[in-house]
Amino acid sequence: GQQLNQSPQSMFIQEGEDVSMNCTSSSIFNTWLWYKQEPGEGPVLLIALYKAGELTSNGRLTAQFGITRKDSFLNISASIPSDVGIYFCAGPGNKLVFGAGTILRVKS
């Protein structure tokens, strides 16, 4: 079955720093989704990507659909304390497959 490898596993950064995380798939995806999950909550959709090479922003968040269609990247600029949570990549469609998540901690 499809597998997603997400890295890094966790990050502990200083407030104001930029953050980068990525996700790779064992197979080609037609859609990449990025979710954020906070304690006690369900995942919240941040960004959806539909085309290879696509670069999409949502505020301080920017995500890219890799040109090989087997990877995706998420960047967060100028991190703030409320960015804390677990970030998941997912794809490719109705039967979503999720990565294991990147735990983000921000030190203020």
Added chain:
Amino acid sequence: DAGVTQSPTHLIKTRGQQVTLRCSPKSGHDTVSWYQQALGQGPQFIFQYYEEEERQRGNFPDRFSGHQFPNYSSELNVNALLLGDSALYLCASSLLGADTQYFGPGTRLTVL
């Protein structure tokens, strides 16, 4: 506009018991998917319902079953509970064929 709602929030059961979890989709959505999220892991797809029928299923045993009602709400049933069934159960709704799914807050199931 109400988002996806789930009930109950928390549930404690003992091994061998049966449990039913409920989900109401986001207004306008007709498709409901269920996921199991074990501690420290990403959600895993259980199954998806559309027009009151199971359309797709993940790698879960027959002890996991579901139902969708005419108003698009859905139930997840788990029989003969095992300790390993302890997890956060997430419901997600979407329009049929849409890639983006919207998740509810989940039901935390603990099996003792």
